[in-house]
Amino acid sequence: MEAAIQLSDVIKILKRHIFLILLMMVVFAGATIAVSYFVLTPIYKAETQILVNQKYEKEGQYLSSQQIDADLQLINTYNVIIKSPVILSKVIDELELKSTPEKLTEQISVSSANNSQVLTVQVEDKNAEKAVEIANTVAQVFEKEVPSLMKVDNINILSAAKLGENSKPVKPNKLLNTGIATIIGLMLGIGIAILIETFDTRIKSEQDIEEILGNIPVIGLVSPIIDKK
Template sequence: MEEKLNLRDLYRMVKKHLVMIVAITIVAMVISGVVSKFAITPIYQSSTQILVNQADSENIFDVNVVKSNLELINTYSVIMKSPLILEKVIKELDLNRDFEVLYEQVTVSSQEDSQVVVISVEDENQETAANIANSITKVFESEIKKVMKVDNVNVLYPAMVKPTPEPIKPQPALNVVVAGLAGLFLGIGIAFTRDYFDNTIKTEADIENKLGLPALGSITTINETGITSTVAQMKTKKKEVGGKMSGS
């Protein structure tokens, strides 16, 4: 007989294993909070904004010039993360890391329909991140003149060190929430698995559901104390009945 799990069965299953599900959820949240707070190194981000033009001319706001500059934004982004720029940044700042590591730390993006390029750097030290971002801008401004016809790089917002920096990751609150949801689903999954593979008969309803047979009756379990108490009650009733019969 095919078994179907309805909402009532799911509710009973959750209620039956509620303590286990709650325990797993709490443990997952605690572990996530402790790991996020003490085991994961915080990462800080620092960004700088620059405006790049092909040439410093009076026609800088001409529609065709602006369109041409926008089309070159992706090219600028690739150049900023190229060995030509990053290798010189490593040498200038005397960074103890290779090109591949620094490449993964740098993100270059542009705001939609604008000539503004944003250079973001992630590092364990916010001051180092700011220095790298500003150094990339400086080296790019120097090298782009040799590579392309660009002689106008304006820094709109340099990378700075905040007095009280906040790491961008890890995010303990978010991690705890995600871990709590994962623990909840894990607990429900374990409860469902235990019930699914449990073939023992416990109630009259189990007989009807698993065997498809009606339950004719049930035998209760009586322990030794219960039997002694029952025998004593029977003896007491027998004496009372005997006394009444002799008295009459």
């Protein structure tokens, strides 16, 4: 019963400060929308996939499990090579980018699914067309340079990055950011409302008097005196 009373008190507090709570939600959501649309720079992503394995030594020969495991263990090495200055320096020269390998590597992420010899290269850039160019050039330079670095003789670009007709930025996620900001505004508004009630020691009702005096009931009230002059 006591928990129900406490819950009802919280609900009453929220009702009394509903405008404050709504104001905090609107302010946070509005600020986030403004920042997302007018401050943050849209970031686009392009993706390409590369298959790296060994050719069969003889026609019709199947790869052994040991050979496949060895190829899979090299995937992490390929991940490092793709983002190394050896590859990225040539990408920068070919595209005439005003960047450095250190800066360019921050735009590139390389991943591979479990037990897969397929490398997925993702590139983020402020310009959608530039992201596509960088992704495809990285794959092409890797395909050209790795055979001499790792003695790998079978590299295939499975899918090249393409520029869509209506490319949409992947960052910032305006809807997600706005939703998070709204929730933060809601929680902050509730917190401020509870703090206001906690530090407000004024007596506003007979219930407040009963809480202060304990079980002593209220036996009378003084009505407001209206001056009839």
